[in-house]
Amino acid sequence: MSNPITPQQRIAAVYMRGGTSKGVFFRLDDLPAAAQVPGPARDALLMRVIGSPDPYGKQTDGMGGATSSTSKCVIISKASVPDHDVDYLYGQVSIDTAFVDWSGNCGNLSSAVGPFAISQGLIDPARLPKDGITTIRIWQKNIGKTILAHVPMRDGQVQELGDFELDGVTFPAAEIALEFLDPAEDAGEGGGGAMFPTGSLLETLDVPGIGTFNVTMINSGIPTVFLNAEALGLKGTELQADINNDPALLARFETIRAYAALRMGLIQSLDEAKTRQHTPKIAFVAPPQNYQASSGKHIAATDVDVLVRALSMGKLHHAMMATCAVAIATAASVPGTLVNLAAGGGPRDAVRFGHPSGTLRVGAKAEQRDGQWTVTKAIMSRSARILMEGWVRVPG
Incomplete structure (x- = not known):
């Protein structure tokens, strides 16, 4: 029946x-x-x-x-x-x-x-x-x-x-x-409250079977882990097809993301990363250089302060998640982070970064209070x- x-x-x-x-x-x-x-x-x-x-x-x-x-x-x-x-x-x-x-x-x-x-x-x-x-x-x-x-x-x-x-x-x-x-305060469920959840601006992350990486892990906008493009064998100018058509590379990214989530206290075991795909984000940075955006638009090195590519739900994003843009701007404003160093170092209250679809400017001013970094607001236009x-x- x-x-x-x-x-x-x-x-x-x-x-x-x-x-x-x-x-x-x-x-x-x-x-x-x-x-x-x-x-x-x-x-x-x-x-x-x-x-x-x-x-x-x-x-x-x-x-x-x-x-x-x-x-x-x-x-x-x-x-x-x-x-x-x-x-x-x-x-x-x-x-x-x-x-x-x-x-x-x-x-x-x-x-x-x-x-x-x-x-x-x-x-x-x-x-x-x-x-x-x-x-x-x-x-x-x-x-x-x-x-x-x-x-x-x-x-x-x-x-x-x-x-x-x-x-x-x-x-x-x-x-x-x-x-x-x-x-930057508790940026996500289980974010831990601190802008830098491990207390370090720059640290080493060991990922068994893949390698050891310098990383910056931050809670601002959305929990994010930043790596250097060069450490991954990348340039920072990649477009979606360069990353998303490489299953082995995507698997490496996901494994690194899972170990970062564990270090950030967002998960208690690596298996939990499978059902927490939205956070943390994983991104890689590089100093400015010329590249062609996905639309064919030419982006000159002089147009940007830093190059950033970020993955969302296991794939390279076609542009940039706005919450991740907040993380980028915040990290760029703190001297000594990977993002700040790739952007040339020193203090700043705004950053223009290059992403696969073009460029984006975001303002954020970080300051230290009682030895802890914080940011009062981030500003962007959509x-x-x-x-x-x-x-x-x-x-x-």
Whole structure:
């Protein structure tokens, strides 16, 4: 006897681009009751929305785009903490395995949270200007941090179109400035609280069977481990195909990342790294040199302070994760880290780095307090746009 066919659930949703990422945005109240609280029901729903797990790695039967940048879900609700406008919860959905990683933030999609909140009526219309800039105060629930999104308004609506160009995004849009406040304190679930979780700016990491590496491990924006490109046999000018088409190299990166996670105190055993793919990030740096970005654009050594490539969910990112950009800017501002040394050394309060799609400038000012390094905020510009709005259909 065949099983009865249950109708699909119809759930209100908005598909948005934020920075160089895309995701499916939900209001918490619009989710089915079982998915309004953390747990297996929520994870199962979001995986089915995105089309995971997919052993083909394509997410054809869902909203995902088969990359780490496009396999994302966001849940927005009224703020649960004082002096904030909304809560922002982010889920990184694995493509080929059955889990959702809630251990960190997506800095790129942070730029879409303010516009979503305004368009969905979560912000009091009385405080929104007809024209100008409005500041949306966001509580990032994954990491317990405040993000300020400065959203442009025109004729009482979010201004989405403009002439701001962001490398990694083909079309220009309106600029949204983001401020990540106190990004170095407990930057991620189990982040440990310290900006440098082991107490060292530069240290040696032994990875059995692979080698010994000089590394900088930092909690800022998102937990990240930095290595020198040269130590990996790389140049720092690589594009996605150079890394992602080399399974042996990707396996090396994942092993190094797992040992770094263990050293940073993010996991208690190496096996835990398999279900904590979103954090920490692993990145490699090199001094400035000429290269050709993935769009064909020529990037001159004089255009950047340092070259950085970062992996997300086991693959080289096509541009740069915004949370990792915060880590880059923070590390660059602290004399003696690998990022700072690759950028020429010395103090700085901003860095322009080269990534596979072009360049990005991020500001961050670090200082020492009672012998501990900290950073009060990091600042960068992104853009966001609603791509589609309506309902997603999910098999019952």
